Amino acid sequence: MGTHVGPLLAVALGVLGAGCREAPITAPRPITSLPRALGAGESGLIGADNRFAFKLFGEIARRAGPDSNLFVSPLSAAMALGMAYDGAAGTTQAEMQRALELTGMTLDDVNQSYRSLIALLRGLDPGVAFTLANSVWYRPSLTLTPEFVDAAQTYFGARVQSLDFATPTAAPTINGWVSDQTRGKIPAIVPDPVPDDVVAYLINAIYFKGDWTMRFDPARTTPGPFTLANGAQTSVPMMTHGRTVTIGLLHDGDVTVLDLPYSAGAFTMTIALPRQPGGIDSLVAGLTEERWNRWTAALDSAALEVHLPKFTLRYALTLNDALKAMGMPSAFCDSGHGDFARMNPSGQLCITDVRHKAFVDVNEEGTEAAAATAVGIGIVSLPPSVVVDRPFVFAIRERLSGTILFLGRVMNPAAVSGP
Incomplete structure (x- = not known):
């Protein structure tokens, strides 16, 4: 029968990979269960992240052009903001808890569950390339609390590094790390040079590459x-x-x-x-x-x-307005009320911007997808046949735990999205 294609909506974090060889005669041995049962905290966190995913996706779609393709990684955004949440206090912490759908979970629940979820997703399917990485970069003049550094390293597996943002190599160093983690699919996430008002970056990067169980011809x-x-x-x-x-x-x-x-x-x-x-x-x-x-x-x-x-999407946006609309306005510098006292004792830190970029390539062999989220930190005092032939929503998820990695809307597969 004839086929035709329409609009697509996507949210993603990471990279999915695909090639063009014939389908194997035998498929891999099916994975029918997780290697262990999910704990109550993990189930709670997955539910929170998925609620955040659809809420964020809806807010982005509401603000986007009606005929535009979308692709983001809500998991990437949630994890980068999760590191910031570890440093938040007072009203900022309460607002972030609600916006991230973490109400009812203690901070220790959140941290422990992120650590175990990261370990679970990595290496779950040897036939799928999956990378989930976090990092914290900060100016030497900024003092981070030992508790914040310990949480970033222990629970998020983050690389924490002091870096002179004034040098010409600062942005290339950070962007080089992101490019490495996403296998070149997200070559840059922070501006070059680094803006003067940014004192730290909290970054998540995700990459996915999987062949279809039954490849297209x-x-x-x-x-x-x-x-x-x-x-x-x-x-x-x-x-x-x-x-x-x-x-x-x-x-x-x-x-x-x-x-x-x-x-x-x-x-x-x-x-x-x-x-x-x-x-x-x-x-x-x-x-x-x-x-x-x-x-x-x-x-x-x-x-x-x-x-x-068969389509490829690139998508980039700043999440500030969407996150404010979702209930965390005080976290941002323009509110004048940011409180990240558990990140820095002065309590004068705030979020300058939340930058997100995502990429997906869907072809006959499989899918390659990648995404990165950078949370900029500044100082408060500074400013029988089925045919997918019409618009559709798609997600890339880990089926056994229910974790959603990417969400998308395709409005026109022929349109090249992003800058």
Whole structure:
């Protein structure tokens, strides 16, 4: 049957990788369970991060152009802000707790759970390349509390390094670390030169590269129609296997949910496809953790011929306004009330900006994705066949724990997103 492609919405942190060789005769041995049961704290943190993911995604979508592709990593943003949360106090801490959906969890719960979750996600599937890294860079003139440094290193595995931001090599040093962690997909995250009002950067970087369990056939990739949200059509490269493959499938009212596995099946791409192209806006607006969990829990196995757009997205934005709208305005320098006394005894620190960049490449072999989040710290006193042929939402997640790594909206796969 004919194929066509439409709008896409994506949130991501990390890099996913793909190539173009034929599907293996035998798939890897399926991973059907986690190596251990999740603790109560880990389950609580995953739930909090996923609630934050959909709340952040909705806020970004609300502020973005109606026909723009989006791709972010809410996990990257949550983890970078989680390091900042370790240094927050007073009203700033209370606001960040609510914005990050951490109400009901102690700081020790959050820290211990991040440490164990990072360890769990790393190496879960040997067939998937997955990197999750954190770092703290600060001017020599800034005194960080021993408690903050210890938390960053112990619970987030962060590299903590003093660096003279006034030197010409400062920004290249930080950006070089980010580029290394994301295998060159996010070559820079902080401006060069480093702004005078920034005294520290708290950075998370994530990278993912996974081959489809059943790879698409490159010889069968041909131009196909994709219907945009406004009803117009464009032509995009459309991939298919040329046969039926087993995927996860759910029909829920006007939404079809597809689950395409990578490697041994621990990681998947989950696609939410509205019945009508114009339904993408209401789909995005209605995304919640509860609805998402209901979808993923109800997925059933189905043999279908899948047609999926081949696309690459680059996305960059500053999260300040979205985070303020989510309830943490006092953390930012322009409020004049930032309180990060547990990071620096003066209590005069604040967030200058939260920069986020993400990349995803989806092709016949698999997916490569990467993202980075940089939290700038300043001084308060300074300023049977299924065709994905219309707009859709997709996520890259770790299926067994439920951790969402990336979220996206594709409005037009043919549009090259980002700078």
